[in-house]
Amino acid sequence: MTRRPLIRYALRAASLAAALGVWQLLTSLKVDLWLRFSQFPTVTDVARAFGDRLSGDDYWTDLTDSLTRILTGFALAAVLGVATGVLVARSRLAEDLLGPVLEVVRPIPAIALVPVAILLFPSNEQGIVFITCTAAFFPVLVSTRHAVRALTPVWEEAVRTMGGGRLRILRSVVLPGALPGIFGGLSVGIGVSWICVISAEMISGQYGVGYRTWQDYTVVNYPGVFVGMVTIGVLGWITSTAVELAGRRLTRWLPRTSYIPAGRPRTPRPLAGARPDGEPEQQAQSEQQGQDHTEEARDEHLV
């Protein structure tokens, strides 16, 4: 029961270790075969730079700045995206009024909105939040709209014949029923948000992981650049895992997990740190649901 997942965690850790090992080999041997690794910082260089950064204040300021920006933008996008998605899916008038505008704005990459953000908002900070929010808004909107349209009509009819009105249908049928789809959109959204918050910080930020990474590049501090990348990767993984776990918890009623989260693939190393808060509750819950399900739930947790 517990052996198989352990083996899988070990495999995942081994895969990451192997990648680091190859990196270390290629860079310390200064391999130059078309791809040039001679200028590349080694894993140990990066680790040392990381250690230095961790002890300084700037690193933590950057981290909290970036996190504040992305969480604000993403939360706004989640609320606005779900609200607009439901509205457009449920009301023909809203679809006619909002649909064309949304379809025209949607293909514009959020990062291309930097000039707009600079014109619109008094501070860079708000502009970055705006860009992050716009980036996550559309995946959430689109998946909410599809999920609401795909709801089984019988559910709504059942509630109507119990005398339920529009609000009751929204609360008891539309939102819970669309939740699996909404979380699909949120998973995509959080990934896109990271791309945009980092890019926006590179262009117009003061502080922030993206800003720092770009600064390091301009002063030819390559280990610093890699520290930035690793930071982005880990933060991105943590936030998308949080979204995914929240989604799993809220859609536990799904007969079988037909929903494949679209977040970043997990790497096993940080997983070891995240397990204590994520795992026990999941396990307790699935044990409650019976033996065969336990295995299923654990497997699904790993994927």
Next chain:
Amino acid sequence: MSTSSETVTAPAAPAPEGVRGTRLAFRSAVLGRPDAPVLSGVDLEVAPGEILTVVGPSGCGKSTLLRTLAGLLPPLGGTAEVDDSPLTGPSADRALVFQEDALLPWRSLRGNVELPLAIRGVSRAERRSRAESWLARVGLSEQAGQLPHRVSGGQRQRAQLARALADSPRAVLMDEPFGALDAQTRSGMQDLLVEVLRGTGATVVFVTHDVDEALFLGDRVALLGSGRVSAVREVPRPRDRAAFDDPARVALRRAVLSSLGS
């Protein structure tokens, strides 16, 4: 199901006989979706407390008729009436039981049975006890906390029945509720239905494609075919298993089958 003793104390039981059910009627009604009428010239009256079964080949408009009575579809012509006033929309007074799974999959069976009570604004404690009592009545006490997909199809339909009856509706509209069940489960469900309806006084319209089911349950049986209600027949000795080989019943059965076949 050891629930017969609870039947007496069940919440919906204290009902003045005969006056609880609604009178449902169609007057030269045309029924169907706006672009596709399937039934025309429908004149049909269902007396309060009566069980009317509706049989017909698939696609003949049985479900359309029921959905119109539920208020989900407006009649395209003529009128549909409830207690002699025109039917305007869905109401908690007329519960609908669906053929397939209409339980909300994210709510436990108990949560599903509580839903109509919650919509009516019944207090939490009251809803809990009424739901538990109805679940006990349909033999689902042990499964009350389960999600719908964790129980069998028959149990889901029993939960739907409990949900439909929980708020003591005055009419129960049933759309092939046992259609997806195997023969044995189905006859058990029919007996259960008869038992739980007893004392509620509710008017029942029960749609099925199974002639034997229609003849067992119905006080009267309405036959649908070629876009209209072709006949309404009284059923001798309804809800009596022993009446299966009653000559009058056998003759009616033959007549119904041959009219459906033609």
